[in-house]
Amino acid sequence: MATSAAKLTSKHQITIPVAVRRRLGLKEGDWVYLDFRGDDVMLRAAPGGWVEATRGLGADVWKEAGGAAAIDRERQGWDDR
Secondary structure (H helix, E strand, C coil), X not given: XXXXXXXXXXXXXXXXXXXXXXXXXXXXXXXXXXXXXXXXXXXXXXXXXHHHHHCCCCHHHHHHHCCHHHHHXXXXXXXXX
């Protein structure tokens, strides 16, 4: 297994080395996942970019709030003002 290194900047950012970007097929603007594995962190490509990477986030909140009915209730509140 090849090892790549990256230096942390003063803004706590890193540049992903070109060999890693090529292997993962990453382009500018792509999202990545950072997963903890014990004391290590694994970087992996988020499939399909931002939309695919964030699909389903907040689904539980949406269901608990009542979905589209919650939006209708909120809009009704605007009309009542």
